[in-house]
Amino acid sequence: MKIISTNIAKPKTIIWNGNKVVTGIYKTPTNQSIFLGKSDVKGDEITDRKNHGGEFKACYIFSENQYSYWKNLYPDLDWKWGMFGENITVSGLNENEIFIGDIYKVGNALVQVTQPREPCFKLGYKFGNQNVLKQFIAHGFPGTYVRIIEEGYVKSGDEFKLVERPEKSLTTAQLFKLLFDKDKNKSHIDLAINNNALPQRKRNKLKSFLS
Template sequence: MQILSTNIAKPTTIIFNGQQVITGIYKTPTNQPIYLGKETVEGDEVSDRKHHGGEFKACYLFSENQYPYWKKLYPHLDWDYGMFGENLTVKNLDETQIYIGDIYKIGNALVQITQPREPCFKFGVKFGTQNVLKQFINHGYPGTYTRVLEEGFVKNGDELKLIEKAQNSLTTFQFFNLFFSKEKNQEHLKLAIENEALPISKRKKLKAFLT
């Protein structure tokens, strides 16, 4: 896995249901190293602190491999890296192969895989239709947020080096499917609620589905 693009955003005002909303989803390539901090990427707009940023969503990674799929669905959009609001566009990031809790070295930073992205209305506004939210969920390749264990700079060309493999975990792909499926896989539920790489609030929410 290799970083192809580092992306950050300036605050952008959008209109949703007649209301003005400020968002940081309109990220664009910087062509420069970016600094991964403990709760956010330095210089990047995080407008909604309730749902973005913080310890378990400090940096968002999305796979470059998924771009062709979405370009085919939305060929009329102005495409560039950062389109999905990701800070890092990563070549060969595969949600079926990365596990919640895996620890990677990227540049000077040390990060831990935490949770996949859950699409919101701002994503729909950017793509011109709220239908994209369901398409994103059904497709099943949402990228991943990370916790930053050691702050540092990352740049284009940096490789993601696996430092520590998570034990008794589930993949980002499996977790994403678990979170949105009506019929919850009980074994996956047990793995998720015991995984300290996930925020307590999310683990408590999933615990309610244990039978």
């Protein structure tokens, strides 16, 4: 995987169900290095700290390889890197080949794959169609959040180099499917709830499906 673009956002106010909502999903390319901190990307706007940022969602990564699929569905949008709210756009990210708990060296930082992105209404608002949420889930390539083990700067051209892979884990694609499937794969639940790269709250929620 190689970084194609680094993206950050300034706060933007939208109107949702008659209420003002401030969002940081409108990210645009920076053309410079960005600093990956323990809880967020320095200089990036995070307004909803309950659902974004923090240890397990410090930085969001999405694949440039998926852009052509979405451009075909939404050709009239103003397309640029960062369209999905990702801090880092990369080439070669395949959710079927990266595992929850994978540790990568990239730039001066050391990062760990934590969890796939679960889309919310803000993505639908940006795309002008809330149906994009169902399409995003069905497509199955959500990108991934990472935890920052060692803080540092990253820039376009930097490559992700695998440092460590857990002995027992599931892929980002498998976890994404598990989160939304009505009939959940019990063996995948077992792998997820014993993986400390996932936040305890998410592990507890998945564990409830075993009872």
